[in-house]
Amino acid sequence: MQIKPILSALRRHKAGTFLIALQIALTLAIVCNALFIIHQRVAHLSEPTGIDEPNLFVIQNEWVGTPGTDRVDAMIREDLQVLRQLPGVQDVTTSNSYPLRGGGWDDGIKLKPDQLQDTSGATIYFADEHFIDTLGLKLIAGRNFRADEIGHMDMRYKLAPPTVVVTKALADKLFPAGDAVGKTIYLIGGPTTIVGEVELLQAQSVERWASDFAYRSVIIPERLSMTLGSFYIVRTRPGQQEAVMRAAGKALFAHNPRRVINDEDGVLSFHDVRSRAYESDRGIAILMGVISVVLLAVTAAGIVGLTSFWVGQRRRQIGVRRALGATRRDILKYFMTENLLISCAGVLAGTVLAIAMNLWMVTRFEMHRLSLAYLIGGVVILLLLGQGAVFAPALRASRVPPVEATRSV
Numbered sequence: 001m002q003i004k005p006i007l008s009a010l011r012r013h014k015a016g017t018f019l020i021a022l023q024i025a026l027t028l029a030i031v032c033n034a035l036f037i038i039h040q041r042v043a044h045l046s047e048p049t050g051i052d053e054p055n056l057f058v059i060q061n062e063w064v065g066t067p068g069t070d071r072v073d074a075m076i077r078e079d080l081q082v083l084r085q086l087p088g089v090q091d092v093t094t095s096n097s098y099p100l101r102g103g104g105w106d107d108g109i110k111l112k113p114d115q116l117q118d119t120s121g122a123t124i125y126f127a128d129e130h131f132i133d134t135l136g137l138k139l140i141a142g143r144n145f146r147a148d149e150i151g152h153m154d155m156r157y158k159l160a161p162p163t164v165v166v167t168k169a170l171a172d173k174l175f176p177a178g179d180a181v182g183k184t185i186y187l188i189g190g191p192t193t194i195v196g197e198v199e200l201l202q203a204q205s206v207e208r209w210a211s212d213f214a215y216r217s218v219i220i221p222e223r224l225s226m227t228l229g230s231f232y233i234v235r236t237r238p239g240q241q242e243a244v245m246r247a248a249g250k251a252l253f254a255h256n257p258r259r260v261i262n263d264e265d266g267v268l269s270f271h272d273v274r275s276r277a278y279e280s281d282r283g284i285a286i287l288m289g290v291i292s293v294v295l296l297a298v299t300a301a302g303i304v305g306l307t308s309f310w311v312g313q314r315r316r317q318i319g320v321r322r323a324l325g326a327t328r329r330d331i332l333k334y335f336m337t338e339n340l341l342i343s344c345a346g347v348l349a350g351t352v353l354a355i356a357m358n359l360w361m362v363t364r365f366e367m368h369r370l371s372l373a374y375l376i377g378g379v380v381i382l383l384l385l386g387q388g389a390v391f392a393p394a395l396r397a398s399r400v401p402p403v404e405a406t407r408s409v
Contacts, residue, residue: 024346050200052136088240142196158189
């Protein structure tokens, strides 16, 4: 197939050729970046928490009135005993927060008392000796807290426990040699000693600002005893979560009715917690997917429409070529090649546009650089889409009989 006659024909249809090439370029630029964003969002919402999600649920308990800190701590310990006695419960703990909750206590960690800049940010989880077992965390170094180490405090106290357990990600950041257990670190209230290390525990926030310390957490041996309440985290035996969730609230109110547990979100399974945490990521991924499909469909429709229009305009020309000996295959190849040339021009411009668009988003929204694989994939998709869209009108053109030349005279 000679390219020169095709280019000459395209020069006579500059406006249509330019518009289709521009549409392909814009589609490539937007679809490449949209697919890249979808991949990032899907990868984000699939990140592990390190906890036994299928068998965990959370109760948000608030107290009525203004009981003192000691009284609140006593009521929390009574509630934990009530929950542990329920059939189907494996273990229970209390904390100020939990992974994927969306907010809580974050703090800076230092290695020296006079250090001005934090060595790392970290999520602070208040816990008792049941915290690690209840959440299903894997202790990979050191030890768990002992019962006699657990204290209680409210928000006014300094955060300076004598011991802490940290995640492996934080331990590796603070002590790259792998000898974190036994070392001293500094919280906002003073020094503390690392006595244990757990393999994985995700932070409570999944927002981009917290991504630098997403798995850097510090577990504090304190019960946070506030009038505002706290969270009870319940681990059930496999297959018994729903029954325990129904029984837990009733048992707590039966023991002490001076409390508030919201009917809508006071008791949440981790399936619900994860769904809420990544609601925006899921929505953006779906939106980007819909935009990509619509753009591809519009581009395909544009190619079909323009090629059909051109075939209608060239019926006499096609008839003449058929009368001069051109086969149906030659006509089909002509239109397929013509579209391929337009698509190649479009994807070349689209590649430059996609990179420029990504660089703009990197500077404005702190996104990652667009992977070359998405560009290559986008180019392949657009070229195949163009060939697929032009096939039907090209096939119709190939069926134009030689007699069409004489009918048009």
